[in-house]
Amino acid sequence: MGKKKNVDNSVTLLVHLELEDATQLTQFEYECAILSALDSLHGQIGSAINFDIESYDQGFAKLTLNKSDMIKFWSALSLYGYYEGKRCAFRVAYDCQKVNH
Numbered sequence: 001m002g003k004k005k006n007v008d009n010s011v012t013l014l015v016h017l018e019l020e021d022a023t024q025l026t027q028f029e030y031e032c033a034i035l036s037a038l039d040s041l042h043g044q045i046g047s048a049i050n051f052d053i054e055s056y057d058q059g060f061a062k063l064t065l066n067k068s069d070m071i072k073f074w075s076a077l078s079l080y081g082y083y084e085g086k087r088c089a090f091r092v093a094y095d096c097q098k099v100n101h
Contacts, residue, residue: 033083
């Protein structure tokens with residue numbers, strides 16, 4: 001989504017979304033679930049966070065976003081519990097930050 005990010009200021013997260021009924025979402029639905037999580041915890045500021053879905057497969061996504069947005073993004077995903085009336089849980093499986101020396 002949105003603008004290209006400066007690689008030095010970006011972070012990559014590998015995220016898994018689990019739904020109670022094991023429904024598999026399309027990439028668009030997955031993105032909507034993330035936006036819903038951001039909006040529910042942080043309102044319009046949260047839903048304005050730019051992120052890119054680099055890859056998506058069966059509930060697992062590789063996401064990139066600005067490092068300065070990572071705490072808001074991670075907290076929204078961690079605390080989100082329902083998507084379209086179904087219990088859900090986002091699991092951040094891996095956080096791969098570029099190390100600057």
